[in-house]
Amino acid sequence: MTTWEAEPEVETLAGQARAAADAVWSKRAARRVRSLVEQRSIEVVHAHNLFPSLSPIVLRAAHSAGAAVVVTLHNYRYLCLPGTLIRQGRPCDVCVGHVPWRGVVHRCYRDSLAGSATIATSLTLHRSLSSFDAVDRFAAVSGFIRETYERTGFAPGRVVVKPNFAPPVPVRDGPGEGFVYLGRLTPEKGVDTLLDAWRGAGDLAAHLGVLTIVGGGPQEDELRAMAPPGVRFLGDVPAEQVPGLIRAARAVMIPSRWEEAAVPRVALEAYASGVAVISSDRGALPEGVIDDETGMLVPADDAAGWREAAAAMSVGATGERLGRGALALWRERYGPEAGLEALEALYLEATTRS
Structure with missing residues (x-):
């Protein structure tokens, strides 16, 4: 394995200028990649994240x-500056299919003008120069992101x-107890809907058990303040x-409540453990969460629907x-x-350049 430090120094003004230039047209990265391909007779170059270095x-x-x-298309990076199709916690696609000047106005990339x-300059330049035509295959992490x-x-x-x-990982033994959310605490993640579901549980509270929230983020204090009984935060x-x-x-x-680009890793980890998933029906989620087979699908902001799904999962042997x-689908x-079989097939397609 060969590695090199591609991230430039950005603490100084000169470093920041160099970082900006590299994000648009990194000559040193191009030279290094070309040299590696020629010296090692490399057949496939697989890129995951091109920005900023x-x-x-x-x-x-x-x-x-x-x-x-x-x-690999992990997100919406080549259509949207932050790669999320989200602005201020709400869905946003105003730059999709257009020069992303609105993303500049709204400082969408790392809140930086x-x-x-x-990034907008880089995307616009390389679209105009057809740089992405050099790619033999794009690997979308979901059918939803491919269609997008x-x-x-x-x-x-x-x-x-x-x-x-x-x-x-070790597989769960028994039905488990309570429910767990693992992830960032930001508005688009919809954790407030879960809190509303538990708040209105009434007589169902004993059946639902404890809702455990794992993770941190800018919404953490707000969510802790509004949490009803039966919810615990682990950070x-x-x-x-x-x-x-x-x-x-x-x-x-x-x-x-945002258009998930992929079936989240936490869902796949749950499946490997033999644990079902209750998810919203946004983005790529329905591709991996098969209703009444590996879990349940619920509209994103329907607190009553989430409460009913959790109650149904708690009855009899439904969860097991x-x-x-879920384990069978994993x-x-x-x-x-x-995963390895799919990767080998992908590389074969790329090298045949059909």
């Missing part, structure tokens, strides 16, 4: 040196779906504690049945073996 010029460099080029202008890109005319016929995967926890928290729960909750379905689609 590499820039799309490395795609042109890899292609011109003779390598097949693959780019200069940073937003830099193709709807804008982005790389028609070159986007394939390559889902994420999760490693094996950020060490990564090694996460599998145990998932395994102890009856189900994992994903109440997102859906957990078995083995079929989201385990390491399936």
Whole structure:
């Protein structure tokens, strides 16, 4: 394995200027990539994140040196400056299919005018120069994100779906107790809907059990203040504690109100544990959460619907049945073996350049 430090020094004005230039057209990254391809006879260059240090010029460099080029579409980065299609906690697609000047006005990239202008310049320049034509295959992490890109005319016929995967972990024994949310505490994540569901539980409260909120973020203080009885906050926890928290729960909750680009990793980790998922029906979530097979789908902001789903999951053997379905889907689609098979097929497609 060969590594090099691509991130420039940005503490000084000179470093900031260099970082901005690299985000638009990084000559040193292009030289390094071309050199590696030629010296090592590399057949496939697989890029995951081009900004801010590499820039799309490395795609042109890899292609011109003779390598097949693959780019994973983890998010909406090439359509939206922050890559989320969210602004101020609400869905936003005003830049999709257009020059992203509105994203500059709203400082959408890291809340920085200069940073937003830099990424917008890079995207606009490389679209005009057809730099993305150097990519043989784009690997979308979901069918939803593939459709979103193709709807804008982005790389028609070159986007394939390559889902994420999760490693094996010990499988839950028994039905579990209570419910758990794991993730950032921001408005688009919809955690306030869960709190409203528990607040209105009434006689169902004993059946629902404790709702555990794991994670931190800008909305944490607000959510703690509005939390009803039966909800506990753990804040950020060490990564090694996460599998145990998932395994102890009856189900994992994903109440997102934004268009999730992929089936979240926490859902795949739950499936590997034999734990069902209750999720909203936004974005890519319905691709991985199969209603009444691996979990339940609920409209994002429907607190009563979330309460009813949690109650249904708590009755009889429903949670265990859906957990078995979740584990079966993990083995079929989201385990390491399936991930490796999909990656090998992706590289074969890229190298044949069909």
